[in-house]
Amino acid sequence: MSSSLVRDLRAVLPADRVVDDPDVLEGYRTDQTRLPSGTPAVLVRPRSTDEVVACMRVAHAAKVPVVARGAGSGLAGAANAVDGCIVLSLAAMDSILEIDPPNRLAVVQPGVVTQTLRNAVAGHGLFYPPDPGSVELSTIGGNVSTNAGGMCCVKYGVTGDFVLGLEVVLADGEVLRTGRRTVKGVVGYDLSRLFVGSEGTLGVVTEITLALRPSPPGNATVVATFPRLEDAGRAISAVVAAGFVPSLLEVLDRASLEALDQATNMGLGGPAAMLLAQSDAADAVGEVAAMARLFKEHGADGVAETDDPEEGNQLLAARRLAYFALERLGDMIIDDVAVPRSRLAELIRRIETVAADTGLTIATVGHAGDGNLHPNIIYDATDPDSTRAAWHAFDAILETTLELGGTVTGEHGVGLLKRAWSGRELGDVSTRVHAAVKDALDPQHLLNPGKLLP
Secondary structure, eight states: OHHHHHHHHHHHSOGGGEEOOHHHHHTTSOSSSOOOOOOOSEEEOOSSHHHHHHHHHHHHHHTOOEEEESSSOOSSSTTOOOTTOEEEEOTTOOOEEEEETTTTEEEEOTTOBHHHHHHHHHTTTEEOOOOOTTTTTOBHHHHHHHTOOOTTHHHHOOGGGGEEEEEEEOTTSOEEEEEOSSSOOOSSOOHHHHHTTSTTSSOEEEEEEEEOEEOOSOOEEEEEEESSHHHHHHHHHHHHHTTOOOSEEEEEEHHHHHHHHHHHOOSOOSOSEEEEEEEOSTTHHHHHHHHHHHHHHTTOSEEEEEOOHHHHHHHHHHHHTHHHHHHTTSEEEEOOEEOOGGGHHHHHHHHHHHHHHHTOEEEEEEEGGGTEEEEEEEEOTTOHHHHHHHHHHHHHHHHHHHHTTOBSOSSSOOTTTTHHHHHHHHHHHHHHHHHHHHHHHOTTOOBSTTSSOO
16 A cells, blocks of 8 residues: 555655655654654655645545644644654745735745744834744744744734634645635634644645734843742732733743753752743833832742843743753653633642642743643653653643633644543533534545544
């Protein structure tokens, strides 16, 4: 079957687009997780929508599963291969097709790296706000697939809030266009929203039309340290309750700060928590000063403010290094949960309890301004007891999150990692509706099988 599949693909695609070298295929089996993966039959690297159409028609006729992927920077196993599949890498479809300043939009192929787009539109006085932690690596197509967020979400929203329209190749090779370029548009169902966050289970996105914002005038930054993690949680709630909308509001706990200090020698170790807030409002300095006062009122024992953009960027760079620093501590399950912001302090407290009960280090960082935390569970994968404790902690945190009215993933997606939990959050009726949509668009269940839905 594998040889005939490769032959059929090479009959309709340029020779360099189809790769069956086992050593190359090995590098396309998984994303950044250690979750199970299969062995793909072939890798296809298209450069146009027409080539994606050709691939999907072959797959549909042969009833072969297709797993689409971007940069492979995902953290939930959504891009992991299944046995005998076609891995469809969209990384080579990396053209910015249009930047339209008067209408504040851009049209891109899915393989465009997020930071590349941000840099390109900045030259036109425009701003593309979504900035996932992997902004220098992740692609727009992958961001759309998982509805990725990032540090700016608290003010600007997630990827889906900027998607105006999509071009999607369906399971049988048909091409669907969704959305519009206008500010308003209410004809029919919002199909763009349907595909955003669908993790490649409904179609292959080949073109994205994105809304842009005017570049903000500048920013100011405040950093505060706290002797207790729960005090930091209360300070976050106070900022939200006061009506401030910072452009970012991040939290790092003691374990994260110590790991960063070991990796960078920045002198961050010691506090139980650090909050990093930034404002790009017209009166950024005034908003930062007001947030600094709230931090002090809620137990901060160190507060520093700056309106120097370079200093602010250095602090953000340190925050982005958190995951890399934590990897030095051992094996890690990177969690991703979100709760109503009013319950954030309670979630932080209960994560501390889970860490104490399991005897594991759980280093928490996150986008505190929108209630989205990343508890990183550190363990030893060679030790069965440590591994069992880690997955027990993982389940306990998800259970707690649902109890607090939250969601089991705020931005990383479901993939394989949380597939068993998606049904619990969605409920029976919603799960049934999801399954009906899947059956309608992919009746043979060829698109990224075994992901997202329970």
